[in-house]
Amino acid sequence: MRFLHTSDWHLGRSFHGVDVIDHQRDVVQQVSKIIAEHHVDALLISGDVYDRALPAVAVVEMFNEALGLLMDAGIPIIISSGNHDSAVRLGFGARAFEHANVHIRANVADLDRPVVIPGEDFDAVVYALPYLEPRLVADALGVETSGHEPIIQAALSRVRSNLESRRSGTDRPQIPLVMSHVFAAGGAPSESERELSVGGLDKVPHAVFSDFAYTALGHLHGRQTLAPNVRYSGSPLAYSFSEANHRKGAWLVDVDATGLVDVTEVDFAQPRALKTVKGTIDDLLHGAQFASAEDAWVQATVTDVDQPQRGMDRLRERFPGILVYRWEPSEKREQRRYAERVKPQASPEEVCGEFYEHVRARSLDESETQIMQRVLSQALTEGANL
16 A cells, blocks of 8 residues: 655745746645555645645635545545644535545544545555644643653543444454554754754653654645654655755655555655755856856845845846845955944044945945035035025
């Protein structure tokens, strides 16, 4: 039996101000083709279907279209809620959707209500854990200790109890898979994830999932392997430049009556390459080593000691896809308070020049000095006529 493990679709999210909903539609098309070409038996979406609790109407309509397309494959679609989702809104109509083979788990009461997929000589038993916010579910799970780990341990205790009951009631092997939206210790985060908590209380040891045939994790946006049977699929698109080196995709997970058989990568085509470039503005504008970034989405960091004039506009002439501009001078000028920099008997020109350099971290150039002198001259003339 083959599963396609995806997560963190973040429908409705933009990329540094660029609307990517059409690219998200393309990902859905790719998922549909992968299901057909690789003979997938069930699709898993491990949380963060939406990017926000109140998605825009157009985004909800887009997900409706996506479900319609994916349901045409006639396979189970199993969805769990993530920390970006509204569990109530995502879970609306969940019982009705089950008649269409779409299984949404967004409620703590459904922790031990698996989706059972019969195989030829075994049953795949999928436990889709919704995102479990400790403050909201601690009482329901009987947990008094703070942090995510005791919450997940309590949830898995319910899962194991249900699994044991199922195994005692049948001779068919029951092969358990778990979906969970957590920050598993050892996973590599990126800049586009929202922290689940502070102080390290959000991290859960991946060993808590060791006795399951496969654990399909969501939350971290890089595809990665924590153990052969514990993996993140990552987000299907990049949502920050920290993901520039990610290979976006999903996992094809094969199980049989003995448990996990194989896990293989499948990649998603990306709409545009991401490039991070760094150097002086002259290097960035003329250096041959940056040619590959000319057609990419770009994050540029300029290292000039003085902040370049019109830096973003000038770089956009070479890199039309520049989205992020940063100035990180290679040498730090001596930082003093503005009042300390101004000479006691400084002229108006010197005062203005010092203020400009304090704010912009560079001196006025010749044309700017001329403008300042004209303005000061006009101000002094008008003041004398009052």
